[in-house]
Amino acid sequence: MAQVPVQTIHRDPQLFYWILLPITAVMILTGVLRHYATVLMASAPKKLDQKTTREQRALLRGINVRGNFHTLAKPSFDVRRDALTTAYESGAYLKSPENRGQAPPNPLSDPSSMEGMMGMMKNQMAMIIPNTLIMSWINAFFSGYVIMKLPFPLTIKFKSMLQAGVATKDMDPRWMSSISWYFLCIFGLQSVFNFLLGSDNAASQMAQQMGGMAPNAGQMFGPGVDPDKQFLAEAENLAVIEHYSVLDGVEQRLLEGIKV
Amino acid sequence: MSVEREFQIAPIVQEAVVHNSRTLLNLQSLTASLFGVGAGILGLESYSGFLFYLVCSLLTAMLFYVVRVAPTSLASGTGTGGGGAFDTSRYFRSQVEFWTGGLMNGLAGFILTWTLFYGLVRA
Numbered sequence: 001m002a003q004v005p006v007q008t009i010h011r012d013p014q015l016f017y018w019i020l021l022p023i024t025a026v027m028i029l030t031g032v033l034r035h036y037a038t039v040l041m042a043s044a045p046k047k048l049d050q051k052t053t054r055e056q057r058a059l060l061r062g063i064n065v066r067g068n069f070h071t072l073a074k075p076s077f078d079v080r081r082d083a084l085t086t087a088y089e090s091g092a093y094l095k096s097p098e099n100r101g102q103a104p105p106n107p108l109s110d111p112s113s114m115e116g117m118m119g120m121m122k123n124q125m126a127m128i129i130p131n132t133l134i135m136s137w138i139n140a141f142f143s144g145y146v147i148m149k150l151p152f153p154l155t156i157k158f159k160s161m162l163q164a165g166v167a168t169k170d171m172d173p174r175w176m177s178s179i180s181w182y183f184l185c186i187f188g189l190q191s192v193f194n195f196l197l198g199s200d201n202a203a204s205q206m207a208q209q210m211g212g213m214a215p216n217a218g219q220m221f222g223p224g225v226d227p228d229k230q231f232l233a234e235a236e237n238l239a240v241i242e243h244y245s246v247l248d249g250v251e252q253r254l255l256e257g258i259k260v
Numbered sequence: 261m262s263v264e265r266e267f268q269i270a271p272i273v274q275e276a277v278v279h280n281s282r283t284l285l286n287l288q289s290l291t292a293s294l295f296g297v298g299a300g301i302l303g304l305e306s307y308s309g310f311l312f313y314l315v316c317s318l319l320t321a322m323l324f325y326v327v328r329v330a331p332t333s334l335a336s337g338t339g340t341g342g343g344g345a346f347d348t349s350r351y352f353r354s355q356v357e358f359w360t361g362g363l364m365n366g367l368a369g370f371i372l373t374w375t376l377f378y379g380l381v382r383a
Contacts (some may be wrong), residue, residue, distance in 0.1 A: 016380070024376075070268045148379035151299070152306040188372025191289035246268050253269075 007172050019142050019178050026137075030130050031193050035124060041122055053097040055227055058084075062234040070246040081238050088231040089229040095227065135182065142178035150174045204238035272353075280351050284324070284358065285365055291320050292366020293373045300377025313370050317362040325358075 048056075062084050069077050089094055146166055152174075154162070159173040162180040295316045299309045313329045324347065351359045 187368040191369035
């Protein structure tokens, strides 16, 4: 069987200085820029008035009591449960008690909810605009150059992706053009950003997409949620708890732990 | 005793778990890039390159275990878990994540620097 000769292509060493280096530098600097743009554009959380804060904190207190009931003794848990349930059911903590029982306002008409959506839009924009710009920049300036060889073989299917703009039929798909170096940079620069900006940076679009999937903690007090209904549900949750203390049978556990 | 009650008696602090796994992730992504530099300079190709990466990241996990995890774990009777040697449950919830998590986390960085240095040195 005849050996397929290894393709060698003589490339101008200047390709390195004028294509590889600029693309890499631009990718890194865009990541840094995106990080600081996100930091600067992050709007400070809006100040809430006293009534709203009380409403939210009261609900959070109920949730915390429900979650940590095992650290309380039986009498103190009962006192807390009675007080919270009474207040929830009478609507003492509501922001506007006169609105009880009415339908919540349409979230789209509420100006405070618009701000949340604007924040999401801004993040999306900060991701999309630089990517589009850089891709068209690379396509305009650097298309058609073969700059590097991958160190591992690939199937022929990758050819159209890696060698976009290089219309050479017989070339090994291991040779890659500048646009594929751009893709490699997108995926691989996360560790560089970790090193440069700390691990909770906003530079990588990958991390942002992951973060977008996680449920938002602010959703609980979002517009369109009726606080009265939340209070009643929480009162019900508290009522069904079967109390026990974490200290039940602690003497037994202590004696078991002592080895003579 | 139920699992839920055991967690209530010995609670797990979420912040500490996040901090531990973030430290591990930082180490993994940084070393993966450096392994890429090494593989590129050595001129490894295809399988030998990936094998190099596999061996090196397992070695990193091993060193991390020996230097940072093992001394305190073994001294305290391996924390909450019952296992003997190679038990990381004092600091990490998932054993699999500790030993092989680096393979996935650092792969993209490894391929980037591998390609770059292979291209600069050899091709």
